[in-house]
Amino acid sequence: MRFRFFALAALLAAHGPALVPGFTTTPLRAQQKLPLTLEDIWAKPTFRSASVPGFNWMNDGRYYSALEAGNLVQHEVTTGKAVQTLVAASALQVPGGRSLDVDGYSFNANEQKVLFTTATEPIYRRSARASYYVFDRSSQKLTQLSAGGKQGYATFSPDGQRVAFTRDNNVFVTDLATMKETAVTTDGVPNKLINGSADWVYEEEFGFAQGFFWSPDSKRLAYYTFDESQVPEYDMQQWGELYPKEYRFKYPKAGEKNSVVSVSTYEVATARTVKMEVGPEPDQYIPRVMWTQQPNILSIQRLNRLQNKLEILHADAATGKTQVVVTDTNPAYVEINDDLQYLAGGKQFIFTSEKDGYQHLYLHEMNGKLVRQVTKGNWEISAINGFDPKSGYVYYTSTEGSPLQRHLYRINLQGTDKKCISEAGNGTDVVNMSPDTKYFLNVHSSAGVPAVTSLREGSTGKLVKTLEDNAKLRQTLAQYNLGKLEFFTFKTSEGVELNAWMIKPSNFDPAKKYPVLMHVYGGPSFGTTSTQTVLDNAGGGTALTNYLWHQLLAEKGYLVVSVENRGTSGRGSAFRKATYANLGKLETIDQGEGAKYLATLPYVDKSRIGIWGWSYGGYMTSLAMTKNADLFKMGIAVAPVTNWRYYDTVYTERYLKTPQQNPAGYDENSPVQFARNLKGKLLLVHGTGDDNVHFQNSIAFVNALINANKDFQTLYYPNRNHAIAGGNTRLHLYRQMTNFVLENL
Structure with missing residues (x-):
């Protein structure tokens, strides 16, 4: 489940287990300090963090490009100086004298042609359709890619002679010399068969929407086909009209049928299509497809339904014949990520695996033989x-400094000469490296301290130029009474050491007793996506806006705490996979242990401990309020899963197996089963347009609470998705949440 907390882009990182201070503001006269307001956090740009927008590396690592006032401009990397306008806004005129309202672009391989996108329409989390235009920098000619309707994922062939795209569940190729459009597939049907794009569950859980890929020599196009005809549909009503509209889409819930997925190649010159042999078992996943450095060999990753066996297949693109070159297994599940890379020369590839208990890098020959x-x-x-x-160096980010840190390292393929490239110290480094590794864009932040974006040398980490230091935001934060975010650890009754942080009021008095609001996510990470809430970044592991909301509550006299339970990332396979086949059990125990530990602190009012969370955190809150009913006085569950039988196959079965194989794992930690235990005050929040965690989850929990004759409050947002955002939505939501905390904790 890719439950995301819409965090400030790229702000992760860490500190060791010792108690450490967070951001300390510059002392000002007391009367100058300003009170935090919800309007400042959610409605105004008061705390807007500045970034470096539109930074796109060009082929020559000396330059990057960016859209500026409608112009596509080339900048020198080391100085940031604009050196030339690659495409002027005035050149992007369509018939009738209208200028394109550009919202994105991409170059062909030699950067002489540009694909511009306009009028982009989001579909789900990653999918979208748009109108594409091709601009030839030599002729200064702008041409509409297709007049047949909006397109998806338009992509230049490596030689720049063609563009492939999707439309209406089919794949097309346009020859740029003639603008002739050729249908690669013609059998696509909505809610039945998809060519060239991912279905809902692949997009959400395997993290991609585009499902076609050019070969390195531009001669072939590989593409996915999803036969979702047997996948059950979910009916989501859309409110607002006299009669609500039905929006139906294919959504495979745990234990139900998935799409049958195949991979084919299309030879451009002959229009010949060849289906790749991915095995006789239709009930499996193909989570990744990519071309190797050899233009006739396609790499396909095959994953069994239980997701505990991953195979890398090499396919002959001309015949479809495949062979398994690497098999990776795990008693629980195998992580899917984008770490597989085929090295120049076409003889070796690198791949990461948890086979020794931690995610590490392995070097293989093309036949799969392990080198080291x-x-x-x-x-x-x-x-x-x-x-x-x-140089043979691989650059990677890791947790070597601490589970709460993410820093950049390099190592050669011999496994020697390892070096930390990041500057010494705490905090998080999020890296965007140039293709030639000469430079990298680094976004660094630490607890309560806004991000600094800098350009650095790849091999040494030496600072080239600070691009954005967020000085304005730092000055703004200094005007408010912000408490310290302090990291700490404690041991549970089982002897498990857990990481945590606490925000205290700026005028904290250890002689007083304070109520506590705990913030939880608690779910497993997926691939390289961390879901930790205890990290040394600007928000402490949460969005900066949530960090500031927590500060607002601290200003009103609350302690705010987050505890990282078992099942989360950063500490190796054993810690994360301890919850396998029994989601919710150990996590709930650990959050309860956190509450018990806090109750022993002399400045905590143990009768006033609350908890809140979003998504998996909403699930955890619902369990905490029912299975740990004596520990928590109050809870706010936002967009929670309340029954894993309602969630999708890929995510749920990865951690619980199927409900047919493991019914107890689904039922014994469902909040619906424990509604009768509720004692404290509960606020249940959900968007009715949530295509991810369906509104059905909250309906089931509400029904169980009613049957148990329990009092609770609900807050539903019409047509809002999992983010529950747009317009005044977030301001409204957090005002209700703030009032609920103040009135009930």
Whole structure:
């Protein structure tokens, strides 16, 4: 489940287990301090964090491009100076004298042609359709890609002669010399068969929407086909008209049928299509497809339905014949990520695996033979950032410093000469490395301290230029009474050490007794996506806006605490997979242990401990309020799963197996089963247009609470999705949440 907390882009990171101070404001006269308001946090740009928008590396690592006032401008990397306008806004005129309202762009391989997007329409989390235009920099000619309707994921062939795209569940190729459009597939049907794009569950859980890929020599196009004809439909009503509209889409809930997925190649010159052999078992996943450095070999990753066996297949693009070159298994599940990389020369590839208990890097020959394990240790790689074929260095971010940190390292393929590229210290480094690894864009933040974006040398980490230091935001924050965010650890009654943080009021008095609001997510991470709420970044592991809301509550006399339970990332396979086949059990125990620990502190009012969370955190809150009813006085559950039988196949079965195989794992930790235990005050929040965690979850919980004759409050947002956002929505939501805390804790 890719439950995301819409966090400030790229602000992760960490500190060790010792108690450490967060951001300390510059002392000002007391009368100058300003009170935090919900309007400042959610409606005004008061605390807007500045970033470096539109930074796109160009082929020559000396330059990057960006859209500025409608112009596509080239900048020198080391100085940031604009050196030339690649495409002027005045050149982007369509018939009738109208200028394109550009919202995105991409170059072809030699950067002489540009695909511009306009009028983009989001579909789900990653999917979208748009109108595409091709601009030839040599002729200064702008041409509409297709007049047949909006397109999806338009992509240049490597030689720049063609563009592939999707429309109406089919794949098309346009020859740019003639603008002739050729249908690669013609059998696509909505809610039945998809070519070239991912279905809902692949998009959400495997993290991609585009499902076609050009071969390195531009001669072939590989593409996915999803036969979702047997997948049950979910009917989501859309409110507002006299009669609500039905929106029906294919959504495979746990234990139900998935799409049958196949992969084919299309030879452009002959229009010949060849289906790749992915095995006789239709009930499986194909989570990744990519071309190797050899243009006739396609790499396909195959995953069984229980997701505990991953195979890398190499397919002959001309014949469809495949062979398994690597098999990775795990007693629980195997992580899917984007770390597989085929190295220049076409003889080797690198791949990450948890086979020794931590996510580490392995080097293989093309036939799959293991050359060596490149990285080792009780820490895990979170992302592969780049590879330099000349030096042989792999660049990666990892938790080597601490489970709460993410820093950049390099190592050679021999497994030697490892070096930390990040500057010494705490906090998080989020890296965007140039293709040639000469430079990287680094976004660094630490607890309560806004991000600093800098340009650095790839091999040394040496600062080239600070691009954005958020000085304005720092000055703004200094005007408010912000408490310290302090990291700490404690041991549970089972002897498990858990990481946590606490925000205290700026005028904290250890002689007083304070109520506590705990913030929880608690769910497993997926691939390189961290769901930790205890990290040394600007928000402490949450969005900066949530950090400021927590500060607002601290200003009103509350302690705010977050505890990282078992089942979360950063601490290796055993810690994360301890919850396998029994989601909710250990997590609830650990959150309860957190409440018990806090109750022993002399400045905590143990009768006034509350908890809140969103998505998986809403699930955890619902369990805490029912299974740990004696510990929590109040809870706010936002967009919660309340019965895993209602959630999708890929996410749920990864952690619980199917409901047919493991019914107890689904039922014994469903809040619906424990509604009768509720004692404290509960606020249940959900968007009725949530295509991810369906409104059905809250309906089931509400029904159980009614049957148990329990009092509770609900707050539903018409047509809002899982983010519950748009217009005044967030301001309204957090005002209701604030009032609920003040009135009930």
